[in-house]
Structure formats: structure tokens, C-alpha cells
Amino acid sequence: MAIDAASVPRIGKGFRLQWEAAQNAHVLLYxxxxxxxxxxxxxxxxxxxxxxxxxxxxADLEQRFSxxxxxxxxxxxxxxxxxNRWVEFA
Amino acid sequence: xxxxxxxxxxxxxxxxxxxxxxxxxxxCPLHCVFCYNPVDFARDETEISTDDWLRVLREARDLGxxxxxxxxxxxxxxxxxxxxxxxxxxxGYYTNLLTSGIGLSQARVVALKQAGLxxxxxxxxxxxxxxxxxxxxxxxxxxxxxxxxxxxxxGFPMVMNCVIHRMNIDHLDRIIELAVELDAEYLELANTQFxxxxxxxxxxxxxTREQLQRAEATTNRWREKLGTKxxxxxxxxxxxxxxxxxxxxxxxxxxxxxxxxxxxxxxxxARMLPGLAFPNxxxxxxxxxxxxxxxxxxYRGTDWMKEPCRSCAEREKDLGGCRCQAYMLTQDPxxxxxxxxxxxxxxxxxxxxxxxxxxxxxxxARPLVFRNRKESKELxxxx
Numbered sequence: 381m382a383i384d385a386a387s388v389p390r391i392g393k394g395f396r397l398q399w400e401a402a403q404n405a406h407v408l409l410y411x412x413x414x415x416x417x418x419x420x421x422x423x424x425x426x427x428x429x430x431x432x433x434x435x436x437x438x439a440d441l442e443q444r445f446s447x448x449x450x451x452x453x454x455x456x457x458x459x460x461x462x463x464n465r466w467v468e469f470a
Numbered sequence: 471x472x473x474x475x476x477x478x479x480x481x482x483x484x485x486x487x488x489x490x491x492x493x494x495x496x497x498c499p500l501h502c503v504f505c506y507n508p509v510d511f512a513r514d515e516t517e518i519s520t521d522d523w524l525r526v527l528r529e530a531r532d533l534g535x536x537x538x539x540x541x542x543x544x545x546x547x548x549x550x551x552x553x554x555x556x557x558x559x560x561x562g563y564y565t566n567l568l569t570s571g572i573g574l575s576q577a578r579v580v581a582l583k584q585a586g587l588x589x590x591x592x593x594x595x596x597x598x599x600x601x602x603x604x605x606x607x608x609x610x611x612x613x614x615x616x617x618x619x620x621x622x623x624x625g626f627p628m629v630m631n632c633v634i635h636r637m638n639i640d641h642l643d644r645i646i647e648l649a650v651e652l653d654a655e656y657l658e659l660a661n662t663q664f665x666x667x668x669x670x671x672x673x674x675x676x677x678t679r680e681q682l683q684r685a686e687a688t689t690n691r692w693r694e695k696l697g698t699k700x701x702x703x704x705x706x707x708x709x710x711x712x713x714x715x716x717x718x719x720x721x722x723x724x725x726x727x728x729x730x731x732x733x734x735x736x737x738x739x740a741r742m743l744p745g746l747a748f749p750n751x752x753x754x755x756x757x758x759x760x761x762x763x764x765x766x767x768x769y770r771g772t773d774w775m776k777e778p779c780r781s782c783a784e785r786e787k788d789l790g791g792c793r794c795q796a797y798m799l800t801q802d803p804x805x806x807x808x809x810x811x812x813x814x815x816x817x818x819x820x821x822x823x824x825x826x827x828x829x830x831x832x833x834x835a836r837p838l839v840f841r842n843r844k845e846s847k848e849l850x851x852x853x
Contacts, residue, residue, distance in 0.1 A: 394589065394627030394655060396564055402486045402534025409564035411589040411629050411656060414488065414537060465698060 383434060383455050383462070388470040390430030395466055397425050408466055415466070424457055428467050434458065484770075486534025487726035487760050490563070491541055491738065492523065494551065495730050498543040499572045501607035501840040502595065504633050504668035504675060506738060507543065509853055512846035518732040520550040522751060524557055526728055529756035531561040535726065538563035543730070546573035552581045559586030566591060568631075571617025572610055583624045590621045591629040591658075597644035601637065607840045618652040630654035634685065635662040635675035636826075642688045649700065657700060659689060661707040665739045665794060667841045669853050674838055676826040682710060709823055713784070714791025714807035721769040721793065726760065734759045736766055739794045742852035743803045769793050769803070776804055778812045798853055 383389075391397050396409045406422030408415040417425065423444075427437045438451045461467040496511040527538070538558045545551055546569055558565045567582065568591045582590075592614065595602040599611035621628050630649045632638070638645070642659070649657040661682075662668045662675045677685070689704045696702070708715050718725040718737045727735040732751040735741055741748060748765040749758075760766055768774065772785050779790040790796075791807020799808045800815045808815040839845050 396588065398562065400534065400536055402536075407536065409536065409588075411591065411627055412537065412539070412566055414564075463698065 383458050383469070385433065385435035385438075385451070387434050387458075388430065388432065389428040389434065389437075389458055389461075389467040390470060391425065391428055392465040392468045420453075421457065421461075424454055425461070425466070428458075430470055484761060485723065486536075487530060487756075488535060488724040489537045489539070489726065490527075490530045490535040491539045491725070491727040492526070492545075492554070493541050493543065493727060493729050493738065494523070494545045494548045494554070495543040497547040498570070498841075499547075499608060500544070500570050500610065501842045502633070502667070503605055503671045503838050503840055504635060504662050505841040506663075506666045506668070507841065508739070508741060509666055509670060509849050509851055510846055512843040513850065514731060516731040517548075518730070518752065520553065522732060523550070523554050526732075526751050526756060527554065527558050527561060527563070530726060531558075531563060533757060533760060536563060537566065539566045539568055541568040544570050544572060546578065552578070552585045555582060555587045556585035559588070564588050569593070569617075570606075570610065571614045571621075572608075574617045574620055576620060579620045579624050583626070587626070589629065590626045591631050592618055592621060592654075593631045593633070594645070594648065595633065596638045597632075597641050597648045601641070605637065607842075615652070618654075622653055627656075628652070628654045629656040629658060631658040631660060633662055634659050634677075635668075636677045636681065637674065639677045639681045639685050642685050643692075646688075646692045646702070650696070654700060656703065658703045658705070659685075660703075660705045663705075663708060665798075666853055667839065669798065670839050670849070672822070673825070673836075676707070676709060676822065678827050679710065679823070682707070708792075708795075708809045709819055711809055712811040714788050714795075714809040716788045717792035717795075717807075720771075720789050722760070722766040723770070726756075734763075734765070736769075737794070739853070740765075742794055743797055774804055776806075778810075778814075779806045782812065794853075 394410055397406060400407050403416055406417045408417060423441060427440060438454050442448050442450050458467060495517055496507050496515060540551060545567060555565050565588045567587055571592050594614055595605040602611040603609050630652060632645050646657060664672050668675055686704065689702055693702050722736045725737060727738045728751060729735060733748050734751060735748055746765050746768060749763045754763065775785060775790055779785050791809055793803045795807050796805045797803040799818050806813040808818050810816065
């Protein structure tokens with residue numbers, strides 16, 4: 381499905397997001413594998429709670445990092461994440 | 471395991487043992503002809519205690535281990551499996567059970583779910599009852615199908631694993647259909663790599679080049695058809711490559727195996743290597759095993775390399791390939807993996823591959839050797 385401002389992402393089935401102090405990074409764990417996330421990927425995915433729509437995630441990130449115009453970047457990342465099954469949409 | 475990195479920052483020094491493989495037991499109801507357990511597994515069937523395992527889980531997690539695989543033999547043979555899974559999950563591991571499915575009852579699958587198990591990898595030997603049961607020397611095909619249904623009934627993500635070789639590679643279409651029917655999220659088509667029992671049975675198992683090409687085409691056709699519904703992994707048999715695999719992602723780099731008797735290894739077959747005393751978790755902390763022990767440092771990085779690896783531009787890319795393969799095929803574990811066409815021993819691989827192109831009925835092979843205690847004791851050798 382196409383991602384728009386009202387889409388509500390959650391972490392994909394079989395994946396688990398957690399902070400790993402030893403790697404100083406968020407990681408996504410899945411059967412026999414792991415993705416080490418960079419800072420921005422970690423910030424986006426920690427907000428994919430299955431209740432918050434994309435527009436609110438973008439607003440929260442823009443406020444947190446005192447910036448604007450993140451919507452295209454966030455949507456592009458989520459599209460890639462969906463492709464990899466890291467996220468699903470409610 | 472698959473390791474992906476969304477950022478490119480290098481980790482300085484020795485990183486954490488991200489993957490802990492807990493080989494709980496060598497006991498197994500199956501007798502597969504390609505089993506990767508040591509050929510001489512029956513020489514010593516000591517198993518460490520539940521408390522030893524609990525300590526290993528804690529110590530490895532403290533070092534940063536994050537994936538935990540419970541394997542064997544058949545891990546369901548251990549009555550404390552659920553307890554170990556629960557502790558691993560509580561510690562923050564992603565917990566994987568690698569099983570033949572034999573021994574997985576309704577009660578145990580529910581207990582494993584309650585323990586917090588994250589994922590189950592279920593092995594099949596073929597898409598047909600006849601070949602599955604022949605290759606494992608058991609009547610287990612129907613039991614495996616029942617296990618798959620139990621796994622799905624609890625909502626586990628399921629990886630179906632099928633070891634691929636000369637005798638089943640032409641059934642790939644049906645193997646993939648079986649994975650679709652069983653509703654697996656991932657299918658690993660793991661071409662046999664020639665270690666342990668698969669090394670003993672190599673003449674029977676190495677496919678022809680033509681078989682392999684057909685199998686890759688079949689896999690690609692299914693990938694297009696299935697899209698994101700099911701992920702297909704096709705592991706190429708490295709005898710058909712001209713560059714070696716970066717074995718275990720590097721010696722002592724991410725992977726830590728603990729064998730049933732508590733011996734710690736950088737990979738599940740490294741025990742075969744001569745002149746290396748691998749540490750045991752009953753004598754040494756996991757921290758010292760990983761950072762200090764000679765066994766884990768011997769082939770770390772690139773300092774141990776000989777020519778042609780030492781001056782090779784690709785030495786960091788594959789780290790010289792597999793030490794066990796170098797030892798098995800050149801009698802020296804510090805040589806280049808002979809899969810590499812820069813290796814002076816590459817001819818050994820070419821000869822083996824050339825022989826495999828002959829038709830099955832012209833191969834003068836010894837009979838297949840099934841993995842069992844009797845054969846293990848008679849062969850009494852590591853590979």
C-alpha cells in the first residue's frame with residue numbers, strides 16, 4: 381500500500397526493535413538476523429508503535445530535532461522499511 | 471546469520487559475539503547423511519548442566535550477544551529447553567530454535583511460546599516422504615508436517631530449512647511449494663557445504679553444474695512470483711565458486727558456538743583443527759574465551775595469513791575463506807581456502823567438481839553413511 385500522512389506503522393511481525401548498549405545503536409532483530417540501525421532509522425522506528433500516524437511521527441521528530449520538512453525522508457524510509465518487512469501498516 | 475548494517479561506522483578492536491549458538495546436545499532422532507555435527511560426536515557425549523548453560527547465556531549477553539540459537543543434535547531432546555529459552559528471552563536475546571520438529575508436541579510448543587521463544591527453524595530433508603525419510607533414515611516426514619502446523623498454530627515466524635544436494639536439488643519446485651503450503655515466512659535452500667558427515671558422503675551429495683544452474687533459475691522464478699510473501703535464501707555450494715566465503719563472517723568476529731560438552735568454538739566445525747586447544751566454559755569465563763583464549767585469537771583478522779592471502783587485495787573481503795576447508799583439503803589450516811582460484815591448491819576443488827559432472831550411475835561411490843553412534847565410533851575421526 382502507498383504510505384501517506386494518515387498511515388499507521390508498526391514493527392513487522394517477527395521483528396523486534398531494541399536498544400543494544402554494546403553496539404550503541406538500536407537494532408532490529410528477526411529470525412537468525414539483525415539490522416544495526418543508524419541514528420535516524422532508530423528514531424523513526426521507535427515511534428512506529430501501531431497507534432501513531434505518519435504525520436504525528438514526522439511532527440514529533442521535527443520538534444525533537446528542531447527542524448522541518450522531514451516528511452519526504454520519513455516516508456521514503458518507511459517505504460524501504462515496508463519493503464524489507466521491518467514495518468507493517470495497521 | 472544475516473548481518474546488515476544501516477550505518478558504515480567500523481567497530482574498533484574486537485566486537486561482541488553477536489551470535490551465540492547453543493548446541494545443547496548431539497542426541498538426535500534423525501540420521502542425516504549431511505549432518506554438520508562432528509563425525510566422531512559419539513566419542514564423548516558429555517553434556518553440561520542447566521546451570522552451566524544459564525551462566526553461559528548471562529555471560530555472553532553481558533558481552534553483547536543478541537541472537538541466540540538453540541540447536542543440536544535435536545535440542546528438543548533436552549528437558550530444560552523451555553527453561554533455557556525463558557532465561558535467554560528474559561536477558562534480551564532474540565531466541566531461535568533450530569529443530570527437526572521431532573519431539574515437538576502440543577504441550578511443548580505452548581510451553582515454548584510461554585517461555586518467549588521468538589522463532590522456529592524447521593528442517594525438512596525433501597518435499598517427498600520417500601526422500602525425506604530415506605535421507606534421515608527415519609519415518610519423520612508426516613511428523614514434520616504436523617510440527618509445522620503446531621508452529622503456525624502458536625503464531626511463530628517459521629523458517630523452513632532444506633539442505634540441498636545432488637539427490638534432491640531437482641525437486642526444488644516441489645520443495646518451494648511445500649514451504650508455501652506450510653506458510654513459512656522464510657525458506658533457506660542451503661546447498662550442502664562439505665564438512666563432517668557431508669564430507670564423508672561428498673560423492674553422493676555434490677550436484678552437477680547443470681543441476682545447480684537449473685536450481686538457481688527455479689529459485690529466481692519463485693522469488694518473482696512470491697514477492698515479499700516469503701523470502702527465499704539460496705546458499706550456493708562454495709565448490710562452484712572462484713572466491714571463498716567469508717566464513718562465519720570472520721574468525722572470532724561475531725559467532726560463538728558452545729558445544730554440548732561446553733567447548734567454545736569460533737564455528738561449529740573448528741574443533742577438527744589440529745594444534746588448537748579450545749577453551750571450555752567450565753574452566754573459563756565467556757569474556758576470556760572471546761577476548762583472551764588462543765583458540766579465538768589464532769585466525770582472527772589477517773596477521774596469521776600466508777601467501778597468496780597475505781598480499782591479496784581481497785584479503786579483508788573474505789579473510790582467506792574457511793580454515794576447516796583449508797585444513798581438510800590442503801592439510802594446513804593457515805593456507806588459502808582452496809575454493810579461491812588464486813590458491814595453489816585450487817586444482818583439488820576443480821578435480822572434485824569435474825568428477826561430479828559424471829552421471830550418478832557411473833560414480834563408483836561407497837555406500838551412503840548415515841549419521842549414527844555406530845558409524846561415528848567406527849569412523850572415529852573428526853571429518
